[in-house]
Amino acid sequence: MTVTIKDVAKKAGVSPSTVSRVLSGHPRISLETSRKVKVIMEEMGYTPNMMAKSLVSKTTNSICIILPKPAEELFSNLFFMELIRGIVTQASRSGYDVLISSGANEKEELEAVSRLLKGRRVDGAILLYSRKDDAVIEFLENNSYPFVLVGRSDRYENILSVDNDNVMAAFDATNHLISMGHERIGFVSGPPELIVSRDRLEGYRKAMQSSGLQTQPEWIVEGEFLQESGYRAMSFFMNLPNRPTALVAVDDMVSFGVLRGLNELKYKVPEDLAIVSFNNIPLSELSSPPISSIDIGIYHLGYTASQVLIQSIQKPDNNTGYTNRFVIPHRLIIRESSMRGPGKE
Missing domain, CATH: 3.40.50.2300 (Response regulator)
Known part of the structure; x- marks a missing residue:
């Protein structure tokens, strides 16, 4: 039988709303109560319903990686494997899941990123390549979706990017x-x-x-x-x-x-x-x-891209003194x- 918030609340001697606040990291919940509830969750094998949570918080705690071409061709190059390892490692440490999407051409990539972000399946995107006059970047920028580019854009100077010289x-x-x-x-x-x-x-x-x-x-x-x-x-x-x-x-x-x-x-x-x-x-x-x-510090490129994206998702208005371009030494x-x-x- 599936364990619910009410089951956890009953055993912990608190209200279901308190359990919900523990899950969301509400600042008004004491450290003692938070620890107690989390221990009981673990004992009972409770798994939060992330979809329901995302409907309330309007976040998914997920980001997506947009691959520039079909995955079977891309993964033959170990550069991308190491880059994605850096992205996933940092995202996992920050409590985020990672989705991977690809397209055979720019049109399919655009459809994929539009579907994921407009459908609120992810909170932001990481692009692994930059092209001249990139339609995917234009879509993300025009719609104000959080994203980070691994590389640089020849058109948009102020977008978040992680690159080498x-x-x-x-x-x-x-x-x-x-x-x-x-x-x-x-x-x-x-x-x-x-x-x-x-x-x-x-x-x-x-x-x-x-x-x-x-x-x-x-x-x-x-x-x-x-x-x-x-x-x-x-x-x-x-x-x-x-x-x-x-x-x-x-x-x-x-x-x-x-x-x-x-x-x-x-x-x-x-x-x-x-x-x-x-x-x-x-x-x-x-x-x-x-x-x-x-x-070129491949792992560091991916790790930093993931870190920068998640920071921009969590604190979208915190841009004071914040650089947009991060250059990894070679x-x-x-x-x-x-x-x-x-x-x-």
Whole structure:
């Protein structure tokens, strides 16, 4: 038989309204009474009806993560697994549940976030990607729904966001290769509509320009954040008459594809091509050879995004002296894949 609030109240010797106030954390309930009621709830196996509670409080104690593409494709990249781990860990510590929703395209993403927020199934949303002229961000901003963007928007400067300085991170990655003596450096980018792809490409170009080095259009290849993009890029790069001696890959998963392609073509890293990539997922250290990578603090990105969103839900008007953009520091982890200059044994 299901245990009700009335059952708990009867055993605790208090009114049902007092039990409800204990559940909602009402400040007028004494610590002694609160502890007593909670002990009895645990003894009786009482589980609060969160749906009924949400109708009264107009909150759900739930947030959603909006994935930018179908989950089966996304979860092949460990970056998202670690990012979501950070989000869920912090949300759980704050007493919030996490829903995950995705769409095959921007229209489906918009429908999903509209359904969840208009239907009051969640209190706010975390977006894991930012695109140019993003319709999902526009919808959330225009309707004043609480949300946090992992990344940055090129249109809305005052939205809550958690990001890295991706321009500077790519500058540092490219500059490392330049310091090793490389002058012909290629770049495997992500989808051009994504802000992170554009920022990292900009950082690469700035580093080349600041060192007086030329970039060639054929040295820049666009793709997805998947192994296959790096794999395809290699058959193109290594057949160029004036091919790069080093490469910046936009993501560690892309660099794994680069390694696979080079291995099939009988080239060696870093002797024939030096590599630096981004994210520093655990597999980058275990690959052969270990890959130099920019550590962007993936878990910290997710944890902070969750923390910022929940704070904005609980205290929506507390914006005095409150920054909207949180920048997580990055650092270059140098490994074997970039430890030799061109032509050096």
